[in-house]
Amino acid sequence: MGDYPAKQMQSPLDHTDQIFGPATKHEELRDEIYCQIMKQMTSNNTRFSMEHGWQLLWLCCGLFPPSQSLLKHTQRFLESRRREPLASDCLQRLQSSLRMEPRKLPPHQVELDAIQQNSTQIFHKIHFPNDTDEVFEVGTNTRIRDLIQNISKKLDLASADGFSIFVKTHDKVLSLTDTDYFFDSLRQITDWSKKSKRIKDGGPVNVQYHVFFMRKLWFNVIPGRDTEADLIFHFPQELPKYLRGYHVSTKEEMVNIAALLFRISVNNDKTQLVTIPKMLKELVPADQLKAMSENEWKKTITAAYNKQASMTVEEAKVAFLKAVFRWPTFGCAFFEVKQTSEEKFPDIVRIAVSKQGLTIIHPKTKEVLANHPFNHLANWCSGSTYFHMTIGSLAKGKKFLCETSLGYKMDDLITSYVTMYLRERKAAQTRNQRFDL
Structure with a gap:
């Protein structure tokens, strides 16, 4: 809160870790944190200090509630300061935390960044396999399963079953557990990544990460049944496996699929047919490129492409999935x-x-x-x-x-x-x- 000079320069996250870290592990310290924040905000006329005090209290109310004996005093403190912008929001968060399990870890940088801007809404970018992304609101007490449901609903997917949230760091892609809080999971992964990078590189490190939403379990997946899921997830997730040569396929199947992939790439632009030899790595499994000469591939792919003349790019993607779906290795x-x-x-x-x-x-x-x-x-x-x-x-x-x-x-x-x-x-x-x- 800045009321006393700090002995050394620390980041806001270092401060919140110091304040809330021990209390997330030891329940008996939680009342002490509430008492100290409210005490330091009582008869405090320094605007800068009070602003930080409210931010700390807002974070605290979302992490864990006070004990029953301190609850009434905390509520009275907040109710007596209703004119303060964050007071009513703190009360709401307090009520919510009484119904939920306490958080296991101190606030994540994203939460801290939001409240330092006096924003009580927290947004996070979620990436999809088709190279698009969207921003979703994520609360302090949002669990992974809640976020999965919210994303599925917004994307108009037929079902959320089988989908998962993944976090990609510099060296790993980790799936998050449905029942965990989103920010606890993020904190755990970024802390672990920081620790391993610090050991490797020495000194403090900044961890870059991306959050992805993808299909994880391939059950009840029938191409054509849910076009949105096919286009956003199934096609971009299955295509790399096909091109790496993981499936067993006939020459006829490969030619048909290559024509579909060519259509997805160029749509109805027939002037691009001459580029087929240069594009073969994007059309044919890596281990089958030498099954025919470049000219033979071009000739057979062109013939198959012409047969599919009335097909749209979206239809070609679903047709690709229907072709791969026939193999026992689909969805592996x-x-x-x-x-x-x-x-x-x-x-x-x-x-x-x-x-x-x-x-x-x-x-x-x-x-x-x-x-x-x-x-x-x-x-x-x-x-x-x-x-x-x-x-x-x-x-x-x-x-x-x-x-x-x-x-x-x-x-x-x-x-x-x-x-x-x-x-x-x-x-x-x-x-x-x-x-x-």
Whole structure:
């Protein structure tokens, strides 16, 4: 609040961490924070100090409530100062925090930036896979699941099921847990990223991050059923997997898809047909580029493109999805790992995670080496350099050990699919019990 000279220069976030950090961990300190802020605001005639005091109290009311014994005094303090711009908002936040779980971490920089501008509305940019973004209002007590519902509603999606919020930092893409508060999740990730960067680079660091909204679980996805989801999410998320050569496809299918992708790129501009040889990397899977000569690709793609003459770009994107949907690898997440368990398998294998379970694939021949449904997995774990799983029973199961830096992603994805199936089974049991009654 600036009433006493600071011993050293600190950022506003350092100050709020110092004030609220211990209280988010220890409930017994929360009343002390409320008392100290209100005490310092009593008979305080310094406008600058009071402005900061109200900002601190606003943050405090959104993080955790005071105890029942202090609650009446806090409410009276706020009600007696109703003329203050932030007083009624503090009261609302206080009422809200009484109904919610307390926050686990101190305020995020975004919250601090907003209140320092005396803005009680907080907005955050959310990116989508089709290279667009939108700004959404996110409150102090907004949970990830609330934000998912809000985004789905605004985008007019048929369902929010299977979608997730992701945070991308300089070296990781992390999926956020539905039940967590948005700003607690952000704080946790940016703090962890700061810590690892500080160790690596030395000295204080600034962490850049982006928030994405994407499909995570590919179930109940039928191309053409929800065009908005197809165009914004399914097409841009499936296209890179196709071009990396993860699917098994015939020459005829590849020519048809290449013509669709060409139409998506140039629409009805036939003058661009001459550029097909230069565009092949954007039209044909990487491992199939040499299946025909450039001229043959051009000739066959041109013929297929002419057959699709009446198609729009949007229709071509849905047609691409319908073509890929026929393959068992549609909607899979693919991971290249080094395995050290199976002598019969190559050292490097490709693991595909889908709603069916885990499929181990030969990366060159694309032959399926093994299928493991989720109910065959006894357990799994991951670290910064590995992913391990036990197939069969815990006692007599077979261990499958992998070296990978993406173990955390595999772990999270498998856990999410298993949780989804358990939730579905529980819901079905509840429905059956009601029916029996």
